[in-house]
Amino acid sequence: MIRQIDAGVDEASQKKQLRKLIRQGTIQYAGYIPGKIYGRLSCSSGKRMKAKNRIFFSNEEEAILAGYRPCGHCLKERYKMWKLTHSK
Template structure:
């Protein structure tokens, strides 16, 4: 699986099959552009319409998502050091 998909695009049985086969490893919030582990308490609270699934962190990063600061602290700190300042540098505050 090399493309993400929305939770509402598949049935529960399809999702369980993908999880069982190890094809889905991470979930993300399409509005916030944040991804994390499937067992993350923050991720479990999001609406299904906002949930997307990824097969890898590389896939999520390539789609413009950042790691969750709750369940993926180490990856988030690495992302923040590498990409965070550039993102905020271009932001203009009024």
């Protein structure tokens, strides 16, 4: 996992490094640190977050092991299953 702010010294270099990792297939999912939510890179909800709140994962297993839950927008079915197993 890699935080966006750790990918470079400024936002331009961070984006360049992250694009490279995405093209290589190293990064497949993005997460929202404060809410501990992960989702697809194409998710419109994820694209609105601030760089300091963004983290990237190589796969879903890595996100889940880090304690993140599926996004209710781009991973609806996985979120429904998560909600069923984590409801109080």
